[in-house]
Amino acid sequence: MVGMARDAGLEAMVEEALEDLRVTRKAMFGGMAWMYRGNLVCGARVGHLLVRLGKGNDAWALALPGVTQMMSGKPMNGWVRVPAAVYADDAVRKRLLDAAKAFVATLPAKE
DSSP states (O other): OOOOOOOHHHHHHHHHHTTTSOEEEEEETTEEEEEETTEEEEEEETTEEEEEOOTTSOHHHHTSTTOEEEESSSEEEEEEEEEHHHHTSHHHHHHHHHHHHHHHTTSOOOO
16 A cells, blocks of 8 residues: 655644544545544645635635645535645634634534
């Protein structure tokens, strides 16, 4: 099995941002993903953060330099791919992850 593209520093920042939720970690996207009540919140790999903002809630994030829509063969509406140059800004990372938490909190539990 090929090793995952993990970034311990980014994972620690995400853990800190999500400490108020009862999240579970799962290997996914070739890195690490965090889930709340069975719903994906975000994912991390070396060089980028994947953030779930929800369909129609991502325009502000896509307006940030370097932020793109996540792709998995086709565009994944409501998901953004955030490069290291953007998530390195504490305020921007907090805003992204707070928005992800707020969106995922509206989803029914899958557990």
